[in-house]
Amino acid sequence: MSRTDYPVYLQLRDRLWDWIEDEKLSSQQKLPSERELSERFSTTRVTIRQALSQLEAEGLIFRSNRRGWFVTPERLRYDPSRDIGFTRYVTEQGFRPRTETLFKQLTEAPKWLSEATGLPEGTPVYHIFRRRYVNERGLLVEHNYINPQHCPGLLSESTDLSIWQMFKEKYNRVPDHRDIEIYPLALKGLEADSLGVNQGTAGLYIQRLSHDQEGEFLELDREYWLHDALKISVHVGGRH
């Protein structure tokens, strides 16, 4: 070979990939145990885990808690510039959505929120923390920070559905423009625990800051996605 030797764990990655294809393992199906795999491929657990981590990074398989390795489902297509809501997104693509509200509370705007929104520090804001599933796999957790001036009594509503729908129907508020930020990060602390993944698992962060037509702050949305769960798809320009 002209280059450095192709290391064992990369060979294993390829063989495992082929094996998964050949066996036609379907979405969410469990792989054999690490010990069994390391025997079958005549290597140690450490090396098998390195190969499995590669496939995890590529998004072919994922792990859940201490339960084992599973085949990753197809990515969800997602357009953060639209506001049709998670539930409609998922059902339109033929999957089963579910949302769980982990907590909701009235709190005071901390410094970072004040800096991001222009709201004075200490102003009351609603804070909702939710977990969202597709086909019973938790794909993201989401923090919503909402200006209570525009939706008094929001906390006594059910927050398991679209907040935007509620905004429109109950409070007659529509977002006019958004500032969106997206970048890869590692899932840690509360976010990792809530999704049942290891500390440091690769994730994607999506933040949306929404204002209405008068330029007033409506909502700040911070989403923490599993890295293999979505494919962002946006159309810009032209007449649309």
Next chain:
Amino acid sequence: MSRTDYPVYLQLRDRLWDWIEDEKLSSQQKLPSERELSERFSTTRVTIRQALSQLEAEGLIFRSNRRGWFVTPERLRYDPSRDIGFTRYVTEQGFRPRTETLFKQLTEAPKWLSEATGLPEGTPVYHIFRRRYVNERGLLVEHNYINPQHCPGLLSESTDLSIWQMFKEKYNRVPDHRDIEIYPLALKGLEADSLGVNQGTAGLYIQRLSHDQEGEFLELDREYWLHDALKISVHVGGRH
């Protein structure tokens, strides 16, 4: 403790984080060797590497080839919906850009390109492969597939600068609308090698498909970024 014991490598992650902050290690500065770190923190290289990998996933440090671990520079802000070009982006933020053309060729549209663009399979297209640096760190590689009908002779031009600028100035073509796709993936093969990172390093994929006002295919752009290199920032809606 109420939860599982806080594992050593997470403690090390935190201590290393603090240490880097305390020492005020600056952007691109090198960390001590793994063996030295494992001695200093009384543990093995394997565990230190686990801690370093955590910090890598979080984007605080990165590795280069076999040269060691370095402190990650600030993320580049990037708006894929605009077309002001890499060079202007970078200089506007006070950094030094550089672009290297790794190859350029006239080829025939393969199946996947034909499916993505609507171009008939086998149609001639320009294919340019470039590497882009910020402050001499390679942050991304990029494949451009360009419809040669709109820019004959492009390959004999220098392609180390903005393709868009050339489109406008030389060929009087302006992109009208784009379809953008973004998702995290693992850098492999050519892309990993060209960026001098290990196989399977976390990356971010950005694809832009551009058409002109008549709906004709102009260009397909596939970018492979280091995961810690950028922060996507888009403004949508409002009057703009």
Next chain:
DNA sequence: GAGTGGTCTAGACCACGTG
């Protein structure tokens, strides 16, 4: 040529999930 990071072995113990 010395030292580095990249890879790999052959074990071990533990907390947790599942039956």
Next chain:
DNA sequence: ACGTGGTCTAGACCACTCA
């Protein structure tokens, strides 16, 4: 209760980088 994945040790060899 068993087997799992998660963590950790104490080594080793190699290819590569850098002085």
